[in-house]
Amino acid sequence: MSWLTDRLAKLMHDRNQPVEAVARQLGIERSRLARILDGAAVPNDNLLKRLARHFNEEPEAWLAQAGRQEAAATPAPDPPRGFIRVAAVADIPAGGMKVVCNGLAVVANVQGRFHAFGNLCPHAGGPIGEGFLEGSVVECPWHAGQWDITTGQALTPIATADIPVFETRVIDEAVEVRLAPGVQARPGGGQA
Known part of the structure; x- marks a missing residue:
């Protein structure tokens, strides 16, 4: 799990906010938020800032933390198969x-x-x-x-x-x- 998925899961659990409620409040698709929580999708900077504000946290800190941790945690890509x-x-x-x-x-x-x-x-x-x-x-x-x-x-x-x-x-x-x-x-x- 990445910093972002861990942080979101913890905040949503601690505040008893299910995926449906957070997605509705942010105006995004429930499936999109679920994919972010699963680590299958990465939000752009705009959505990352909105998520931070939703949980009353500093957006710039989320950008810095998510960017630094995601880059460090990303494994080397598999070599592409070809054209x-x-x-x-x-x-x-x-x-x-x-x-x-x-x-x-x-x-x-x-x-x-x-x-x-x-x-x-x-x-x-x-x-x-x-x-x-x-x-x-x-x-x-x-x-x-x-x-x-x-x-x-x-x-x-x-x-x-x-x-x-x-x-x-x-x-x-x-x-x-x-x-x-x-x-x-x-x-x-x-x-x-």
């Missing part, structure tokens, strides 16, 4: 997107540069790849959360966490993506 051919360059025009890897990822063409990112909206599970792309900003079609597809950074308050971004390359007029090991482990993760 997966997902589309022809011609299949994704400039300003366009294509959902790939059995719906797990999206490839976007921003002025001739290809970027790949996770297709699952962390706010409510919406299909980000069915949203709108303007420059390097993608917007979820369900609740208008926005992310920078070059970094995965959440750009709006409703975007409760960053999205994963994946390495891309073009070989022989084909776009290839290297998924993160956690995404590869999901059923169908290695298929285009």
Whole structure:
């Protein structure tokens, strides 16, 4: 368990606040908070500050503690399996997107540069790849959360966490993506 998951679990237990109540008070999905408590998701700085304030604690201390501990506790990543051919360059025009890897990822063409990112909206599970792309900003079609597809950074308050971004390359007029090991482990993760 990380500092953040330990701290949240303790505060919620000590104050007798179940996941549903905290999620409702913060205006986030119950499943999102549950994933944070399980250590399966990491909140962005905005949500981390809101959690600290909810428990009447100093947001900057939470940012410092969570960042320092998370970095120290993160094991070395498994070596990636390799690139997966997902589309022809011609299949994704400039300003366009294509959902790939059995719906797990999206490839976007921003002025001739290809970027790949996770297709699952962390706010409510919406299909980000069915949203709108303007420059390097993608917007979820369900609740208008926005992310920078070059970094995965959440750009709006409703975007409760960053999205994963994946390495891309073009070989022989084909776009290839290297998924993160956690995404590869999901059923169908290695298929285009």
